[in-house]
Amino acid sequence: MNPPYSITTSILKAVATISEKIGEVNANFLTKQSPELRKQNRIQTIQASLGIEGNTLSTDQITAILENKRVLGPWKDIQEVMNAIAVYDRLSDYKPADEKSFLAAHKQLMAKLLPDAGAYRRQGVGIIKSGQVEHVAPPRRHIQRATNNLFV
Incomplete structure (x- = not known):
């Protein structure tokens, strides 16, 4: 059985226009x-991303730092949060597929925490939890090649 109407070019244009307007409203x-x-x-x-690295600050403490309030806690943990906030503030400035942008974000993220912030590491690193080696990062000699694969 056929519908009691014909689909014309003008009907299709009207449907497309309506759909486009609905998309604009939703966006x-x-x-x-x-x-x-x-x-x-x-x-x-x-809090979650820094917690993986061992940062002990709570969401309440991070909220206080974000609101420029004083917080009691380890200096390193507070600095990590302040650096993360600074990176989030500049997130739109970074280009995901650009190595210079990647290193600039690293420099901001590790400011006052690492002497060579914004450069590839020169030594081995790992994560130790409860006196046990939890994770060993790839050797330094693989870093440049691995990151080059990110930016191709």
Whole structure:
């Protein structure tokens, strides 16, 4: 059985225009996160990613740092959070497929923590938990080749 109408070029154009407008509405109004939700996501992301590296600060402490309040805690942990906040503030400045941008982000992320921040490491590193070696990073001689593969 055929429908009681014909699909014409003008009907298809109207449907396409309506779909486009719906997409614009969704992109501009319905899918935007509230500023408070973005802030909470940022805080939780910083806490989780730095926690993997052994940072002990809580989400409340990170919130306080973000709000320029004083926080009691290990200097290194506080500096890591401040550096992460600075990187997040400049995230749109970094180019994902650019080595210079990658090293600039590393320099900001490791500012005041490493003497050679923003450069490839020159020694072996690993993660130790509870006196046990948890992870050993690839040897220094593989770093340049591995990162070159990221930027091709």
